[in-house]
Amino acid sequence: MEAFLGGLAILLDPYVMLMVLLGTVLGIFVGALPGISGSTTIALLLPMTISMGPVPAICFLGAIYCAANFGGSITAIMVNAPGDPSASATALEGFKMAEKGQAGLALGMSAISSAIGGIVSIVVLIFAAPLLARAAYSFGPPEYFALALFGLSMCAAIGGDSALKNLMAAALGLLIATVGMDLTTGVERYAFGVMELSDGIGFVPVLIGLFAVGEMLDQATRRFGKPAIIALDAARVPGMAEMRKCWRSIWIGSGIGTFIGALPALGATTAALIGYNETKRWSKHQHEFGHGSIEGVAGPEAANNAAVGGSMVPTLALGIPGSATTAIILAGLIVQGVRPGPHLFTEQPTLLYAVFASMLAANIFYLVMGLTMAKFFARISLIPPAFLWPSVFALSLIGAYGPNQSMGDVWVMLAAGVVGLLFRRAGFSPAPLIMGLVLGGMVEETLKQSLLIFGDDLTGFLHRPIAMTLIVVTLAGLSWPLVARLLRGVRGARA
Amino acid sequence: MAGAAAALAAPTSLRAQERFPSRTIEVVTHAGVGGGTDITARMMMVQAPGEFGQEFTVVNRTAGSGAQALQYLASKPADGHTIILVTQTHLLTQIRNPSLPQFGDLIPLARATADPQLVLVRRDSPFRTPADLIAAGKARSLRFGGTHVGGVDHVTIHTFGRAAGLQRPTLVPFRGGGEIVINLVGGNIDTAVVNPGEAEAQLRAGELRPLMSLADSRIAAFGELPTAKELGIDATGYTLRGFCVLKGTPEDRVTRLEQGLIRAMSGPIYTTYLQNTGQAPDSVTGREAWGAQLAAFNNDGREALTALGLLRG
Missing domain, CATH: 3.40.190.10 (Periplasmic binding protein-like II)
Incomplete structure (x- = not known):
């Protein structure tokens, strides 16, 4: 506790405070731009932070990481272009809200739920990191397989109202996930000798294409499309009524996000998608989902920001970064002399609590900034489509090209844009496709790894209690509607 | 006449020699921004501009496990202004894909990391x-x-x-x-x-x-840990990263690059980076040792991929 107070005291240093503030502003900005993520920014700034001294540098990097994850939701809500892959679940409901003239509500709720999710996960990190980190060792391929299966089992229920169309979209996502070199055979699949395809189809270009470019094509092809008759309360931010409605979603999202983030192999994107699933499953207003549900913004946003704190658990306590993003954060910390591992909590408490304190401060900063700026950002929806969408398209092109400096990614994005247009016209939702794309590769890969570990013996799963529990829960969830109908039938017959 | 031509030519080539590098040097890597290999390049680059008097920039060509990076290198003139950060992955990609520039088409410059396993x-x-x-x-x-x-x-x-x-x-x-x-x-x-x-x-x-x-x-x-070789097992395992240029690059430029890169990587920033990431401090070495190590892995790689049935034809 003393060390933690010491960590908070670090923030009293005006230079450190300035760095956190700078990191937060920069993080929101790069997070909001599609294609430039917090991790890219950190990688590019890493050599520059070396001369800053450990504490300010760590605070700067931590603030960028936290704020960038929130920033992604701004463009997701306003122009349907998730600035960060983890904001894709937010775009599903958030953009629909903006279209209904509730941009301010969506942005404000995103800021509030993000900050709560972020703070919850950091508190958990402070008190339970070494404990939670042990859980990582219990999660091997069989457990991840069961978890991915659990996530995929919801794909008929999320997105559009037609279960059949949702399953079709999910199947397309699964198919896209198979492209590229297979880890367990070293063989390229569906790459057709095209080098850009040999590493698989990138998630970011598909996302930008499906959401932003698809939306632009859709708007462009409606000649008398609805002009911006945005209601006057576009700038209204959430009040107590919305908070009461979303409490449950925020807690569900925070819990799921912290846990999934703490698993090294999973990150904020998966956390947000599963957070979205579960928010819907436990919501009292399920019919609103797919049509601009504020709970559908709160749940995934809480989840993806909670995953940020969660992902620091294995990174700091085990020295094992779960994702490319945390790998870069870890590199940044290591270069500053932080030596991760269980002993970090006793050996270098000052640096450790500097990480925590800066992340807490960044969450509070972006909450304030997010709420204040929501009113201004919300006015983006008042820009006439003829001006707005071409700019979004230009941003999308840069966003797809940027991360890998690859024209291949731009073509993938444009193709995904056409798919996005067809999806909209035919009444499909992109949500199950993304689900299939994110979890599909993992289901296949972890199953093959499991079989290698079990020596091709499927009964090996029976000896893995965590995996079996998850599989049973999945089966129960899948069969529940059927069982419920049978029960109702029985009751009806009795009456 | 020939003598006069030679006399005329000599100063120009001398001047060209003085001027190298005359523009920004590109470092091609197959790693995405922020990958371990990318960070190695960026850490080297902190002090390289001081050594060469020119800017350095990283070009990330991530597709095809090094294939795209090799193609990019091959598309540029062999004048020393484009260098590639090579790992063992590149060698395996070359072995599996004969249409790419091969190991023999590269001139090793200097090793950046040699992390034993x-x-x-x-x-x-x-x-x-x-x-x-x-x-x-x-x-x-x-x-x-x-x-x-x-x-x-x-x-x-x-x-x-x-x-x-x-x-x-x-x-x-x-x-x-x-x-x-x-x-x-x-x-x-x-x-x-x-x-x-x-x-x-x-x-x-x-x-x-x-x-x-x-x-x-x-x-x-x-210090207590025996090596496999001491135990009679003739095998080594390292994670190698280092720089190469395309064959045909003038010899004086190769020497200039080798020496400059080694000096840039002997500076405090790169040494601290090696130390903090737990990598061997004797990682940085010149073209001779680096080239020999690459050649050895190239042989092992070809043998293993053949034995594992992963080579076509």
């Missing part, structure tokens, strides 16, 4: 000594953790298994060192070859035990 087991593993591991590996196929099938780890594990006379090991592929370490501690695999830096926390906590190193000689930080 350790053979690790978990704390409560039945393998107490290297002999236990070898005996078990002769009786059944051991489950080794590594990166993808046909990748660098696979080659190292194959070469190690052959040199030790083991049954062909089962590779359980994972996405990177972190996952390998977790699954080793979690008991999902028997053993793995891992860089000390990747498992530092677990080694310090005693959750993982090293049985031997795959270095050429004993590692300072693990």
Whole structure:
């Protein structure tokens, strides 16, 4: 506790405070731009932070990481272009809200739920990191397989109202996930000798294409499309009524996000998608989902920001970064002399609590900034489509090209844009496709790894209690509607 | 007449020599921004501009496990203004794809990192000594953790298994060192070859035990640990990164690049980076040692990929 107070005291240093503030502003900005993520920014700034001294540098990097994850939701809500892959679940409901003239509500709720999710996960990190980190060792391929299966089992229920169309979209996502070199055979699949395809189809270009470019094509092809008759309360931010409605979603999202983030192999994107699933499953207003549900913004946003704190658990306590993003954060910390591992909590408490304190401060900063700026950002929806969408398209092109400096990614994005247009016209939702794309590769890969570990013996799963529990829960969830109908039938017959 | 021409030509070539590098030097890497290899390039670049009097910029060409980066290099003139950050992955990609610039088309300049690998087991593993591991590996196929099938780890594990006379090991592929370490501690695999830096926390906590190193000689930080060679197993395992240029680059420029890069990587920023990431401080070396090491892995790689049936034709 003393060390933690010491960590908070670090923030009293005006230079450190300035760095956190700078990191937060920069993080929101790069997070909001599609294609430039917090991790890219950190990688590019890493050599520059070396001369800053450990504490300010760590605070700067931590603030960028936290704020960038929130920033992604701004463009997701306003122009349907998730600035960060983890904001894709937010775009599903958030953009629909903006279209209904509730941009301010969506942005404000995103800021509030993000900050709560972020703070919850950091508190958990402070008190339970070494404990939670042990859980990582219990999660091997069989457990991840069961978890991915659990996530995929919801794909008929999320997105559009037609279960059949949702399953079709999910199947397309699964198919896209198979492209590229297979880890367990070293063989390229569906790459057709095209080098850009040999590493698989990138998630970011598909996302930008499906959401932003698809939306632009859709708007462009409606000649008398609805002009911006945005209601006057576009700038209204959430009040107590919305908070009461979303409490449950925020807690569900925070819990799921912290846990999934703490698993090294999973990150904020998966956390947000599963957070979205579960928010819907436990919501009292399920019919609103797919049509601009504020709970559908709160749940995934809480989840993806909670995953940020969660992902620091294995990174700091085990020295094992779960994702490319945390790998870069870890590199940044290591270069500053932080030596991760269980002993970090006793050996270098000052640096450790500097990480925590800066992340807490960044969450509070972006909450304030997010709420204040929501009113201004919300006015983006008042820009006439003829001006707005071409700019979004230009941003999308840069966003797809940027991360890998690859024209291949731009073509993938444009193709995904056409798919996005067809999806909209035919009444499909992109949500199950993304689900299939994110979890599909993992289901296949972890199953093959499991079989290698079990020596091709499927009964090996029976000896893995965590995996079996998850599989049973999945089966129960899948069969529940059927069982419920049978029960109702029985009751009806009795009456 | 010929003498006059030569006399005229000489000063121009001399001037060209003085002017090199005359513009920004591009460093091509197959790693995405922020990957371990990308960070190595960026750390080297902090002090390189001071050495060369020109800016450095990283070009990330990520597709095809190095293939795109090699193609990019080949598309540029061999004038020393484009250098490539080569890893063993590039060599394997070249072996599998003869249409790319081959190993022989590259001139090694300087090595940036040479991180030896350790053979690790978990704390409560039945393998107490290297002999236990070898005996078990002769009786059944051991489950080794590594990166993808046909990748660098696979080659190292194959070469190690052959040199030790083991049954062909089962590779359980994972996405990177972190996952390998977790699954080793979690008991999902028997053993793995891992860089000390990747498992530092677990080694310090005693959750993982090293049985031997795959270095050429004993590692300072693990003074007690025998090398595989000492145990009579003729195999080494390193994570190598270093710089090369295209064949045809003038010799004086190669020398200039080699010396400048070595000086840039001997500066405090790069040395601190090596130290803090737990990489060997003697990583940086010139073209001779670096080239020999690449050539050795090139042979091992071809042999392993052929034996594993991963080469077409």
